[in-house]
Amino acid sequence: MSKLVSITIDDAGLAAPTPEIEQERKVAIFDLLEDNSFTLPEREDRSIPKGPFKLLLCIRERRLVFDISDTGDDQVAEFHLSLGPFRQVVKDYFQICESYFDAVKKMPPSQIEAIDMARRGIHNEGARVLQERLDGKADVDIDTARRLFTLICVLHWGG
Secondary structure, eight states, X not given: XXXXXXXEEEOTTSOOOOHHHXXXXXXXXXXXXXXXXXXXXXOSSSOOOOOOEEXXXXXXXXXXXXXXXXXXXXXXXXXXXXXXXXXXXXXXXXXXXXXXXXXXXXXXXXXXXXXXXXXXHHHHHHHHHHHHHHTTTOEEOHHHHHHHHHHHHHHHHHO
16 A cells, blocks of 8 residues: 555645646646555664555655555655755746647647647656655656656745
């Protein structure tokens, strides 16, 4: 049961999300809860529960916080990641998404497809950066990393 069974986004103090951002958040959370792989690695100084886990994701003091608890709400891990490594890829992702949404309204399918492929590529890059930043803290598969990256974008937009 090395998986996430609950995901809460703490966006207190951030700008209210647009309807599009709110929809992205709902879809990412739904998809994550349907299928994810989230494991905390063993530590020499303590054993780590095997899960399932609850995740509280937020930004505190300009850092991305993963607050992990067990199903009994006992905290089992917390780690803080610098937002710096995510800034450029999040910016690129928002720009390409804006281009994609504009293209859908007025461009032929071939151009929309090209922009969508670029969008997916940037999204994959964000997932790869997240996997690197989580190294030694949590192990996630690429699909889980992609969905978590979407949630980071949602938080980053408000932060």
